[in-house]
Amino acid sequence: MPLLAISQLVKSFITPAGFEHTVINVKQFTLDDTAHMALQGESGSGKTTFLHLIAGILRPDTGSITIAGQAMSALSEPQRDRLRATTIGYVFQTFNLLQGYTCLENVLLGMSFGPGIDKAFAEALLKRVGLEDCMKHFPRQLSIGQQQRVAVARALANRPKLVLADEPTGNLDHKNARKSVTLIREACRENGAALLLVSHDHETLSQFEKAQEFECINQITPAEEIL
Amino acid sequence: MYQSNYPGGGNLMTVWLIVLKSLRQHALSTVITAFSVALAGGLLMSVWSIQEQSEAAFTGVNAGFDAVLGARGSKLQLVLNAIFNLEASPGNLAWSDFLDIQNNPDVELAVPIAVGDNYRGYRIVGTTLDLFEKTEYAPGKKFTLQPGGNWFDPARREAVVGGFIARNMNLKVGDTFHPFHGLIFDEKNQHSETYVVMGVLKPSNTPADRVIWIPLEGIQKMSGHDPALATEVSAVLVKLKAGSALAGFQMDLMYNRQGNRLTFAWPIAAIMAELFDKIGWFNRVLALVSYLVAIVAAASILAGIYNSMNERRREIAILRTLGARRSTIFVCILLEAASISTLGMLAGFAIYGIIFTVVAGIIRAQTGVVLDPLKFNPVMLWAPAVLIALGAFAGIIPAVKAYRTDIASNLTPHS
Numbered sequence: 147m148p149l150l151a152i153s154q155l156v157k158s159f160i161t162p163a164g165f166e167h168t169v170i171n172v173k174q175f176t177l178d179d180t181a182h183m184a185l186q187g188e189s190g191s192g193k194t195t196f197l198h199l200i201a202g203i204l205r206p207d208t209g210s211i212t213i214a215g216q217a218m219s220a221l222s223e224p225q226r227d228r229l230r231a232t233t234i235g236y237v238f239q240t241f242n243l244l245q246g247y248t249c250l251e252n253v254l255l256g257m258s259f260g261p262g263i264d265k266a267f268a269e270a271l272l273k274r275v276g277l278e279d280c281m282k283h284f285p286r287q288l289s290i291g292q293q294q295r296v297a298v299a300r301a302l303a304n305r306p307k308l309v310l311a312d313e314p315t316g317n318l319d320h321k322n323a324r325k326s327v328t329l330i331r332e333a334c335r336e337n338g339a340a341l342l343l344v345s346h347d348h349e350t351l352s353q354f355e356k357a358q359e360f361e362c363i364n365q366i367t368p369a370e371e372i373l
Numbered sequence: 374m375y376q377s378n379y380p381g382g383g384n385l386m387t388v389w390l391i392v393l394k395s396l397r398q399h400a401l402s403t404v405i406t407a408f409s410v411a412l413a414g415g416l417l418m419s420v421w422s423i424q425e426q427s428e429a430a431f432t433g434v435n436a437g438f439d440a441v442l443g444a445r446g447s448k449l450q451l452v453l454n455a456i457f458n459l460e461a462s463p464g465n466l467a468w469s470d471f472l473d474i475q476n477n478p479d480v481e482l483a484v485p486i487a488v489g490d491n492y493r494g495y496r497i498v499g500t501t502l503d504l505f506e507k508t509e510y511a512p513g514k515k516f517t518l519q520p521g522g523n524w525f526d527p528a529r530r531e532a533v534v535g536g537f538i539a540r541n542m543n544l545k546v547g548d549t550f551h552p553f554h555g556l557i558f559d560e561k562n563q564h565s566e567t568y569v570v571m572g573v574l575k576p577s578n579t580p581a582d583r584v585i586w587i588p589l590e591g592i593q594k595m596s597g598h599d600p601a602l603a604t605e606v607s608a609v610l611v612k613l614k615a616g617s618a619l620a621g622f623q624m625d626l627m628y629n630r631q632g633n634r635l636t637f638a639w640p641i642a643a644i645m646a647e648l649f650d651k652i653g654w655f656n657r658v659l660a661l662v663s664y665l666v667a668i669v670a671a672a673s674i675l676a677g678i679y680n681s682m683n684e685r686r687r688e689i690a691i692l693r694t695l696g697a698r699r700s701t702i703f704v705c706i707l708l709e710a711a712s713i714s715t716l717g718m719l720a721g722f723a724i725y726g727i728i729f730t731v732v733a734g735i736i737r738a739q740t741g742v743v744l745d746p747l748k749f750n751p752v753m754l755w756a757p758a759v760l761i762a763l764g765a766f767a768g769i770i771p772a773v774k775a776y777r778t779d780i781a782s783n784l785t786p787h788s
Contacts, residue, residue, distance in 0.1 A: 195781075203694065203780045224698050231696020242691045242784060246398045251390070258387035259696030300695075 149340050150177040155209035169195050171366045182341040184351045187360030193344035197310045201234050202226035214307050231260040235301030239313035241293045243285040249296045250281040253303045260304035271299040291322045298330055302337050309334050311343040315350050327353045391705045402677045409670040410717025414760050415724025417663035421752035423732050424656045426744045432645045437508040440639035442474055443608040448638035455608040457580045457740055458496045462488050465605035479613055479620035482507055485606040487592035492550055494558040495538045497585045499592030510579050522546050522572025527588040531571045537582040539573040546570055554597055565596050580741035674710050675767040682774050689775055690783035703776040710768025711761055718757040
């Protein structure tokens with residue numbers, strides 16, 4: 147059984163003008179345990195919505211998402227929160243670090259909603275991403291690249307089975323983007339996590355053995371697309 | 374089926390960490406809001422406590438006497454003048470009136486007093502040694518002198534000084550002073566007589582502490598006083614015999630209803646209670662102000678947190694992405710509101726201490742009555758409890774808003 151299995155997934159939004167726009171229409175999608183896959187798609191193609199649906203942040207209109215044997219549709223909201231905390235790690239384009247918390251606290255906070263705080267592991271993760279000297283720094287005291295590395299450490303803090311990365315290199319130059327993807331992949335590999343990365347950047351996608359056009363799996367007509 | 378085995382999406386320490394971080398991130402707003410709670414709590418506790426303590430103190434002070442006999446006039450004025458050394462005397466009464474009541478079989482002790490002079494604003498009262506030797510100003514307590522002092526000789530120009538005055542005016546045994554005419558100090562009205570301080574009273578925490586006591590004749594025969602009034606007294610302090618249950622009623626009937634020359638102010642506590650009834654509206658206004666300040670403080674908590682919700686949305690969305698439940702976020706906001714109230718109430722005790730100390734200082738300086746800011750009053754329990762609960766209640770609306778925060782729309786926009 148694959149780690150992630152998606153079937154007949156549809157998500158629509160109502161526009162301000164009152165029209166229904168279908169953003170996601172995925173017939174079938176699977177991702178195996180420990181697999182690394184990149185999805186390439188233009189801005190506005192629904193990649194983030196797709197990841198939000200997988201993470202249980204959004205609920206689909208129809209269809210099913212199964213993660214590690216758990217059918218999302220059968221879970222209550224608190225159970226989805228729990229599943230997200232324990233099974234999924236999320237790396238955002240804007241990192242979404244909590245500004246009032248130190249690097250270490252950002253990682254520990256993620257742990258506290260999951261299986262529990264493991265300070266030694268949090269410190270080991272930060273050390274692994276090269277931030278052993280910045281554990282007590284606040285995000286504003288770090289460079290963009292360093293902030294992203296904190297986000298990577300936080301995403302892996304609960305030893306998730308699946309890491310979702312949404313345009314993780316969007317704010318980085320080419321050199322740092324390449325190093326960043328390498329780091330994410332290595333960290334996921336070391337922790338036994340599958341990785342699903344979405345990006346519009348061909349350079350980023352070129353680092354993956356398994357890359358796919360998002361449009362190929364998201365079968366919506368152009369009229370259904372939203373900006 | 375996936376089973377959730379954690380109660381709130383994060384342990385209690387995490388919740389407190391989130392609350393503390395939020396309080397720190399909004400430090401200015403936290404301090405200002407907590408200060409408004411502190412003001413409300415401090416005001417409420419001081420108004421309540423001062424009102425209850427002062428009423429108990431003023432109705433409890435009778436200097437060891439049951440009644441005051443004086444010239445025809447207000448009973449309250451008579452009590453304030455004779456017992457609390459406030460207000461002007463309503464007039465004099467003849468020496469024979471003093472003798473009449475002294476010889477009344479139901480009277481255990483009658484002590485005459487005469488007023489009309491001051492020493493730099495502090496009242497000089499003429500009396501007899503009975504006041505010190507036979508009177509218990511409180512059960513089992515008699516006036517005593519500080520070491521090295523003596524009572525005055527009724528035939529000499531000698532004085533015993535209340536402890537408060539001795540400290541404030543730096544008067545000690547052997548010092549001399551000239552009295553001034555009238556109850557209000559005027560440097561031009563100095564009497565020629567010189568009095569010697571023979572003793573200083575140990576503090577009794579009664580109005581006697583702020584009086585200079587001299588022999589009765591000293592006031593009566595002071596230079597410049599009308600010689601025709603030299604045998605009159607300002608009032609007579611009366612202690613009825615124990616067991617003379619009807620004596621007070623009989624004297625009230627005799628002096629106040631059948632006679633029209635004198636006033637018999639009895640019982641002293643009831644007369645003072647009337648004073649507090651008369652000024653009860655003022656206490657109610659102060660209490661109302663405190664309640665309003667409490668409501669304003671609660672509203673400021675609500676407004677402070679609610680207005681910050683826009684900037685918090687992203688943080689809440691991030692916490693939710695990390696696995697925090699809606700209920701965890703709700704509890705965090707409620708706890709934050711309750712924490713602001715709690716911090717405010719802690720500061721409220723300091724505000725209470727400041728207000729109480731200032732007011733108690735004024736009351737002591739004006740009347741000699743001592744109020745104790747450390748004396749327990751139930752308001753010190755219920756006011757903080759009510760204000761903290763009110764603060765938490767004020768947090769419900771922003772907590773609901775936080776609870777409803779949508780994750781997806783508050784993270785990054787759709788790509």
